Amino acid sequence: MMDRWSWLFPWLAVALAAAVFMLFGLVWWRALLVACLLVCVALLLWGLFLTLLKSDEPLVHSHGMTMDWAAPFYDVYCRAVGLGQGFRDQTLRVAAIRAGETILDVGCGTGVLTRRAGEAAGPAGAAIGIDPGQGMIRVAKKNAQRLGSRAAFKVAAIEQLPFDDARFDVVLASLMLHHLPPDLKRQGLREVYRVLKPGGRFIVADFYRPANPLWWLVAWPFLYMPMTADNFRGTLPDYFREAGFDPEQSKGRRAGILAFWSAIKP
Ligand SMILES: C[S@@+](CC[C@H](N)C(=O)[O-])C[C@H]1O[C@@H](n2cnc3c(N)ncnc32)[C@H](O)[C@@H]1O
Structure with a gap:
Protein backbone atom coordinates (compact mmCIF):
# COMPACT_ATOMS: atom_id res chain seq x y z
CA MET A 1 0.00 0.00 0.00
CA MET A 2 2.87 2.43 0.77
CA ASP A 3 5.82 3.07 -1.54
CA ARG A 4 9.29 3.49 -0.06
CA TRP A 5 9.17 7.31 -0.09
CA SER A 6 5.86 7.44 1.75
CA TRP A 7 7.59 5.70 4.66
CA LEU A 8 9.21 9.07 5.37
CA PHE A 9 5.89 10.26 6.82
CA PRO A 10 5.59 7.68 9.65
CA TRP A 11 9.22 8.40 10.59
CA LEU A 12 8.44 12.10 10.70
CA ALA A 13 5.41 11.31 12.87
CA VAL A 14 7.62 9.25 15.23
CA ALA A 15 10.14 12.12 15.51
CA LEU A 16 7.38 14.67 16.14
CA ALA A 17 5.57 12.52 18.72
CA ALA A 18 8.84 11.70 20.53
CA ALA A 19 9.71 15.42 20.69
CA VAL A 20 6.29 16.16 22.22
CA PHE A 21 6.69 13.37 24.82
CA MET A 22 10.14 14.73 25.72
CA LEU A 23 8.60 18.17 26.24
CA PHE A 24 6.26 16.46 28.73
CA GLY A 25 9.30 15.12 30.64
CA LEU A 26 9.90 11.59 29.25
CA VAL A 27 13.58 10.62 28.78
CA TRP A 28 14.53 10.35 25.08
CA TRP A 29 14.55 6.54 24.78
CA ARG A 30 11.15 6.19 26.52
CA ALA A 31 9.72 8.98 24.37
CA LEU A 32 11.02 7.23 21.23
CA LEU A 33 9.64 3.85 22.33
CA VAL A 34 6.15 5.22 23.10
CA ALA A 35 6.15 7.21 19.83
CA CYS A 36 7.14 4.10 17.82
CA LEU A 37 4.40 2.02 19.47
CA LEU A 38 1.74 4.67 18.87
CA VAL A 39 2.70 5.16 15.22
CA CYS A 40 2.73 1.37 14.65
CA VAL A 41 -0.80 1.05 16.06
CA ALA A 42 -1.96 4.03 13.98
CA LEU A 43 -0.39 2.51 10.82
CA LEU A 44 -2.09 -0.81 11.47
CA LEU A 45 -5.53 0.77 11.94
CA TRP A 46 -5.08 3.04 8.92
CA GLY A 47 -3.92 0.09 6.80
CA LEU A 48 -7.04 -1.88 7.75
CA PHE A 49 -9.21 1.10 6.84
CA LEU A 50 -7.42 1.57 3.49
CA THR A 51 -8.03 -2.02 2.41
CA LEU A 52 -11.72 -1.02 2.23
CA LEU A 53 -10.78 1.58 -0.41
CA LYS A 54 -9.12 -0.90 -2.79
CA SER A 55 -10.52 -0.75 -6.27
CA ASP A 56 -11.67 -3.79 -8.22
CA GLU A 57 -9.27 -2.79 -11.03
CA PRO A 58 -5.90 -4.63 -11.24
CA LEU A 59 -3.02 -3.21 -9.24
CA VAL A 60 -0.45 -1.22 -11.24
CA HIS A 61 3.12 -1.09 -9.93
CA SER A 62 5.02 2.17 -10.20
CA HIS A 63 8.25 3.55 -8.78
CA GLY A 64 6.54 6.90 -8.39
CA MET A 65 5.42 8.04 -4.95
CA THR A 66 1.78 7.03 -4.88
CA MET A 67 -0.40 8.59 -2.21
CA ASP A 68 -3.06 5.97 -1.68
CA TRP A 69 -2.73 6.21 2.07
CA ALA A 70 -3.80 9.87 1.85
CA ALA A 71 -6.83 9.30 -0.39
CA PRO A 72 -9.55 9.65 2.30
CA PHE A 73 -8.38 13.10 3.43
C1 LIG B 1 0.08 15.28 -5.01
S1 LIG B 1 -0.92 14.14 -5.88
C2 LIG B 1 -1.69 15.21 -7.10
C3 LIG B 1 -3.10 14.78 -7.40
C4 LIG B 1 -3.86 15.69 -8.34
N1 LIG B 1 -3.27 15.72 -9.67
C5 LIG B 1 -3.97 17.08 -7.80
O1 LIG B 1 -3.63 18.05 -8.49
O2 LIG B 1 -4.44 17.22 -6.66
C6 LIG B 1 0.21 13.23 -6.87
C7 LIG B 1 -0.43 12.04 -7.53
O3 LIG B 1 0.51 11.43 -8.43
C8 LIG B 1 0.25 10.05 -8.38
N2 LIG B 1 1.36 9.28 -8.96
C9 LIG B 1 2.46 8.80 -8.35
N3 LIG B 1 3.19 8.07 -9.20
C10 LIG B 1 2.53 8.09 -10.39
C11 LIG B 1 2.76 7.50 -11.68
N4 LIG B 1 3.83 6.74 -11.92
N5 LIG B 1 1.86 7.72 -12.66
C12 LIG B 1 0.77 8.50 -12.44
N6 LIG B 1 0.50 9.07 -11.25
C13 LIG B 1 1.37 8.87 -10.24
C14 LIG B 1 0.00 9.77 -6.92
O4 LIG B 1 -0.66 8.55 -6.68
C15 LIG B 1 -0.83 10.97 -6.51
O5 LIG B 1 -2.20 10.72 -6.62
Whole structure:
Protein backbone atom coordinates (compact mmCIF):
# COMPACT_ATOMS: atom_id res chain seq x y z
CA MET A 1 0.00 0.00 0.00
CA MET A 2 2.87 2.43 0.77
CA ASP A 3 5.82 3.07 -1.54
CA ARG A 4 9.29 3.49 -0.06
CA TRP A 5 9.17 7.31 -0.09
CA SER A 6 5.86 7.44 1.75
CA TRP A 7 7.59 5.70 4.66
CA LEU A 8 9.21 9.07 5.37
CA PHE A 9 5.89 10.26 6.82
CA PRO A 10 5.59 7.68 9.65
CA TRP A 11 9.22 8.40 10.59
CA LEU A 12 8.44 12.10 10.70
CA ALA A 13 5.41 11.31 12.87
CA VAL A 14 7.62 9.25 15.23
CA ALA A 15 10.14 12.12 15.51
CA LEU A 16 7.38 14.67 16.14
CA ALA A 17 5.57 12.52 18.72
CA ALA A 18 8.84 11.70 20.53
CA ALA A 19 9.71 15.42 20.69
CA VAL A 20 6.29 16.16 22.22
CA PHE A 21 6.69 13.37 24.82
CA MET A 22 10.14 14.73 25.72
CA LEU A 23 8.60 18.17 26.24
CA PHE A 24 6.26 16.46 28.73
CA GLY A 25 9.30 15.12 30.64
CA LEU A 26 9.90 11.59 29.25
CA VAL A 27 13.58 10.62 28.78
CA TRP A 28 14.53 10.35 25.08
CA TRP A 29 14.55 6.54 24.78
CA ARG A 30 11.15 6.19 26.52
CA ALA A 31 9.72 8.98 24.37
CA LEU A 32 11.02 7.23 21.23
CA LEU A 33 9.64 3.85 22.33
CA VAL A 34 6.15 5.22 23.10
CA ALA A 35 6.15 7.21 19.83
CA CYS A 36 7.14 4.10 17.82
CA LEU A 37 4.40 2.02 19.47
CA LEU A 38 1.74 4.67 18.87
CA VAL A 39 2.70 5.16 15.22
CA CYS A 40 2.73 1.37 14.65
CA VAL A 41 -0.80 1.05 16.06
CA ALA A 42 -1.96 4.03 13.98
CA LEU A 43 -0.39 2.51 10.82
CA LEU A 44 -2.09 -0.81 11.47
CA LEU A 45 -5.53 0.77 11.94
CA TRP A 46 -5.08 3.04 8.92
CA GLY A 47 -3.92 0.09 6.80
CA LEU A 48 -7.04 -1.88 7.75
CA PHE A 49 -9.21 1.10 6.84
CA LEU A 50 -7.42 1.57 3.49
CA THR A 51 -8.03 -2.02 2.41
CA LEU A 52 -11.72 -1.02 2.23
CA LEU A 53 -10.78 1.58 -0.41
CA LYS A 54 -9.12 -0.90 -2.79
CA SER A 55 -10.52 -0.75 -6.27
CA ASP A 56 -11.67 -3.79 -8.22
CA GLU A 57 -9.27 -2.79 -11.03
CA PRO A 58 -5.90 -4.63 -11.24
CA LEU A 59 -3.02 -3.21 -9.24
CA VAL A 60 -0.45 -1.22 -11.24
CA HIS A 61 3.12 -1.09 -9.93
CA SER A 62 5.02 2.17 -10.20
CA HIS A 63 8.25 3.55 -8.78
CA GLY A 64 6.54 6.90 -8.39
CA MET A 65 5.42 8.04 -4.95
CA THR A 66 1.78 7.03 -4.88
CA MET A 67 -0.40 8.59 -2.21
CA ASP A 68 -3.06 5.97 -1.68
CA TRP A 69 -2.73 6.21 2.07
CA ALA A 70 -3.80 9.87 1.85
CA ALA A 71 -6.83 9.30 -0.39
CA PRO A 72 -9.55 9.65 2.30
CA PHE A 73 -8.38 13.10 3.43
CA TYR A 74 -6.52 14.35 0.31
CA ASP A 75 -9.15 16.93 -0.74
CA VAL A 76 -9.45 18.38 2.76
CA TYR A 77 -5.66 18.57 3.00
CA CYS A 78 -5.40 20.38 -0.37
CA ARG A 79 -7.92 23.01 0.65
CA ALA A 80 -6.18 23.48 4.02
CA VAL A 81 -2.78 24.18 2.43
CA GLY A 82 -4.11 26.62 -0.19
CA LEU A 83 -4.43 24.19 -3.11
CA GLY A 84 -8.19 24.54 -3.37
CA GLN A 85 -10.47 26.30 -5.83
CA GLY A 86 -8.12 29.23 -6.65
CA PHE A 87 -5.29 26.89 -7.64
CA ARG A 88 -7.61 24.76 -9.81
CA ASP A 89 -9.02 27.90 -11.48
CA GLN A 90 -5.51 29.10 -12.34
CA THR A 91 -4.56 25.67 -13.78
CA LEU A 92 -7.68 25.65 -15.95
CA ARG A 93 -6.98 29.19 -17.20
CA VAL A 94 -3.54 27.99 -18.35
CA ALA A 95 -5.10 24.90 -19.97
CA ALA A 96 -7.66 27.05 -21.84
CA ILE A 97 -9.78 23.98 -22.61
CA ARG A 98 -12.19 24.31 -25.53
CA ALA A 99 -15.54 22.61 -25.95
CA GLY A 100 -15.21 19.18 -27.54
CA GLU A 101 -11.59 18.57 -26.48
CA THR A 102 -10.40 15.21 -25.11
CA ILE A 103 -8.38 15.51 -21.91
CA LEU A 104 -6.16 13.14 -19.96
CA ASP A 105 -5.26 14.00 -16.35
CA VAL A 106 -2.14 12.01 -15.33
CA GLY A 107 -1.75 11.37 -11.59
CA CYS A 108 -5.29 12.65 -11.12
CA GLY A 109 -5.52 11.79 -7.40
CA THR A 110 -9.12 12.20 -6.27
CA GLY A 111 -10.06 13.76 -9.63
CA VAL A 112 -10.99 17.33 -8.67
CA LEU A 113 -9.19 18.81 -11.70
CA THR A 114 -10.35 16.00 -14.03
CA ARG A 115 -13.98 16.77 -13.21
CA ARG A 116 -13.50 20.50 -13.79
CA ALA A 117 -11.65 19.81 -17.08
CA GLY A 118 -14.53 17.57 -18.17
CA GLU A 119 -17.01 20.38 -17.46
CA ALA A 120 -14.89 22.81 -19.52
CA ALA A 121 -14.84 20.37 -22.46
CA GLY A 122 -18.63 20.05 -22.35
CA PRO A 123 -20.82 17.18 -23.55
CA ALA A 124 -18.93 16.88 -26.86
CA GLY A 125 -15.61 16.43 -25.06
CA ALA A 126 -14.29 13.90 -22.54
CA ALA A 127 -11.96 13.81 -19.55
CA ILE A 128 -10.16 10.75 -18.19
CA GLY A 129 -8.04 10.64 -15.05
CA ILE A 130 -5.42 7.97 -14.36
CA ASP A 131 -3.52 7.22 -11.16
CA PRO A 132 -1.67 4.10 -9.93
CA GLY A 133 -3.27 4.61 -6.49
CA GLN A 134 -6.26 2.28 -6.26
CA GLY A 135 -7.63 4.22 -3.28
CA MET A 136 -7.31 7.54 -5.14
CA ILE A 137 -9.22 6.13 -8.13
CA ARG A 138 -11.89 4.64 -5.89
CA VAL A 139 -12.46 8.04 -4.23
CA ALA A 140 -12.36 9.80 -7.64
CA LYS A 141 -15.02 7.45 -9.08
CA LYS A 142 -17.24 7.81 -6.02
CA ASN A 143 -17.02 11.63 -6.07
CA ALA A 144 -17.69 11.77 -9.82
CA GLN A 145 -20.77 9.60 -9.37
CA ARG A 146 -22.02 11.63 -6.40
CA LEU A 147 -21.55 14.93 -8.25
CA GLY A 148 -22.99 13.70 -11.57
CA SER A 149 -19.69 14.20 -13.43
CA ARG A 150 -19.03 12.44 -16.76
CA ALA A 151 -15.29 12.25 -16.04
CA ALA A 152 -13.91 8.69 -16.17
CA PHE A 153 -11.14 7.23 -14.02
CA LYS A 154 -8.73 4.33 -14.41
CA VAL A 155 -5.91 2.76 -12.40
CA ALA A 156 -2.78 3.29 -14.55
CA ALA A 157 0.68 4.86 -14.40
CA ILE A 158 2.17 7.63 -16.54
CA GLU A 159 5.08 5.40 -17.60
CA GLN A 160 2.74 2.99 -19.38
CA LEU A 161 -0.38 4.80 -20.55
CA PRO A 162 -3.10 2.39 -21.74
CA PHE A 163 -4.14 4.63 -24.66
CA ASP A 164 -3.55 4.77 -28.42
CA ASP A 165 -1.12 7.23 -29.98
CA ALA A 166 -2.39 10.78 -30.63
CA ARG A 167 -5.64 10.32 -28.72
CA PHE A 168 -5.75 13.49 -26.56
CA ASP A 169 -5.93 17.25 -27.21
CA VAL A 170 -4.71 18.11 -23.71
CA VAL A 171 -2.75 16.25 -21.01
CA LEU A 172 -2.81 17.73 -17.50
CA ALA A 173 -0.14 16.96 -14.88
CA SER A 174 -1.03 18.76 -11.68
CA LEU A 175 1.32 18.37 -8.69
CA MET A 176 2.41 14.95 -9.92
CA LEU A 177 5.81 15.28 -11.66
CA HIS A 178 7.50 15.81 -8.29
CA HIS A 179 6.29 12.29 -7.39
CA LEU A 180 8.52 10.69 -10.05
CA PRO A 181 12.29 10.01 -9.89
CA PRO A 182 14.23 11.35 -12.94
CA ASP A 183 14.16 8.13 -15.05
CA LEU A 184 10.40 7.83 -14.55
CA LYS A 185 9.88 11.51 -15.42
CA ARG A 186 11.65 10.86 -18.76
CA GLN A 187 9.69 7.68 -19.42
CA GLY A 188 6.39 9.32 -18.39
CA LEU A 189 6.89 12.40 -20.56
CA ARG A 190 7.67 10.20 -23.60
CA GLU A 191 4.31 8.51 -23.00
CA VAL A 192 2.53 11.87 -22.63
CA TYR A 193 4.10 12.94 -25.95
CA ARG A 194 2.93 9.73 -27.61
CA VAL A 195 -0.73 10.01 -26.55
CA LEU A 196 -1.03 13.72 -27.45
CA LYS A 197 -2.25 14.77 -30.90
CA PRO A 198 0.14 16.96 -32.93
CA GLY A 199 -0.50 20.50 -31.71
CA GLY A 200 -1.78 19.09 -28.38
CA ARG A 201 -0.99 20.83 -25.09
CA PHE A 202 0.81 19.42 -22.09
CA ILE A 203 -0.22 21.52 -19.08
CA VAL A 204 1.93 21.27 -15.96
CA ALA A 205 1.33 22.78 -12.53
CA ASP A 206 4.02 21.88 -10.01
CA PHE A 207 6.50 22.96 -7.39
CA TYR A 208 9.34 25.09 -8.73
CA ARG A 209 12.39 27.05 -7.58
CA PRO A 210 11.16 29.09 -4.58
CA ALA A 211 10.88 32.77 -5.37
CA ASN A 212 11.84 34.04 -1.92
CA PRO A 213 14.30 33.15 0.89
CA LEU A 214 11.51 32.27 3.33
CA TRP A 215 10.35 29.42 1.13
CA TRP A 216 13.97 28.20 0.84
CA LEU A 217 14.03 27.74 4.62
CA VAL A 218 11.28 25.13 4.26
CA ALA A 219 12.12 23.76 0.82
CA TRP A 220 15.91 23.12 0.84
CA PRO A 221 15.63 19.41 1.92
CA PHE A 222 13.73 18.74 -1.32
CA LEU A 223 16.92 19.55 -3.26
CA TYR A 224 18.28 16.25 -1.92
CA MET A 225 15.35 13.99 -2.86
CA PRO A 226 15.61 12.46 -6.37
CA MET A 227 11.90 13.03 -7.09
CA THR A 228 11.79 16.69 -6.12
CA ALA A 229 15.35 17.91 -6.85
CA ASP A 230 14.70 19.01 -10.44
CA ASN A 231 11.58 20.92 -9.42
CA PHE A 232 13.37 22.89 -6.75
CA ARG A 233 16.57 23.40 -8.81
CA GLY A 234 14.42 24.85 -11.59
CA THR A 235 15.39 22.24 -14.21
CA LEU A 236 11.93 20.68 -14.69
CA PRO A 237 11.37 22.35 -18.12
CA ASP A 238 14.48 20.55 -19.47
CA TYR A 239 12.44 17.33 -19.36
CA PHE A 240 9.73 18.80 -21.62
CA ARG A 241 12.33 19.74 -24.26
CA GLU A 242 14.04 16.34 -23.97
CA ALA A 243 10.71 14.58 -24.60
CA GLY A 244 10.31 16.53 -27.88
CA PHE A 245 7.94 19.33 -26.87
CA ASP A 246 8.39 22.80 -28.38
CA PRO A 247 10.19 25.21 -26.06
CA GLU A 248 7.61 25.40 -23.31
CA GLN A 249 5.80 28.57 -22.44
CA SER A 250 6.01 29.52 -18.82
CA LYS A 251 2.52 30.51 -17.69
CA GLY A 252 3.09 32.19 -14.39
CA ARG A 253 3.59 31.35 -10.75
CA ARG A 254 1.55 30.97 -7.59
CA ALA A 255 2.44 31.63 -3.95
CA GLY A 256 6.16 31.88 -4.80
CA ILE A 257 6.58 28.10 -4.90
CA LEU A 258 4.35 26.78 -7.70
CA ALA A 259 4.70 27.30 -11.45
CA PHE A 260 2.61 26.59 -14.56
CA TRP A 261 3.72 25.60 -18.06
CA SER A 262 2.06 24.88 -21.37
CA ALA A 263 4.24 22.72 -23.67
CA ILE A 264 3.09 21.99 -27.21
CA LYS A 265 3.66 18.81 -29.20
CA PRO A 266 4.84 20.04 -32.63
C1 LIG B 1 0.08 15.28 -5.01
S1 LIG B 1 -0.92 14.14 -5.88
C2 LIG B 1 -1.69 15.21 -7.10
C3 LIG B 1 -3.10 14.78 -7.40
C4 LIG B 1 -3.86 15.69 -8.34
N1 LIG B 1 -3.27 15.72 -9.67
C5 LIG B 1 -3.97 17.08 -7.80
O1 LIG B 1 -3.63 18.05 -8.49
O2 LIG B 1 -4.44 17.22 -6.66
C6 LIG B 1 0.21 13.23 -6.87
C7 LIG B 1 -0.43 12.04 -7.53
O3 LIG B 1 0.51 11.43 -8.43
C8 LIG B 1 0.25 10.05 -8.38
N2 LIG B 1 1.36 9.28 -8.96
C9 LIG B 1 2.46 8.80 -8.35
N3 LIG B 1 3.19 8.07 -9.20
C10 LIG B 1 2.53 8.09 -10.39
C11 LIG B 1 2.76 7.50 -11.68
N4 LIG B 1 3.83 6.74 -11.92
N5 LIG B 1 1.86 7.72 -12.66
C12 LIG B 1 0.77 8.50 -12.44
N6 LIG B 1 0.50 9.07 -11.25
C13 LIG B 1 1.37 8.87 -10.24
C14 LIG B 1 0.00 9.77 -6.92
O4 LIG B 1 -0.66 8.55 -6.68
C15 LIG B 1 -0.83 10.97 -6.51
O5 LIG B 1 -2.20 10.72 -6.62
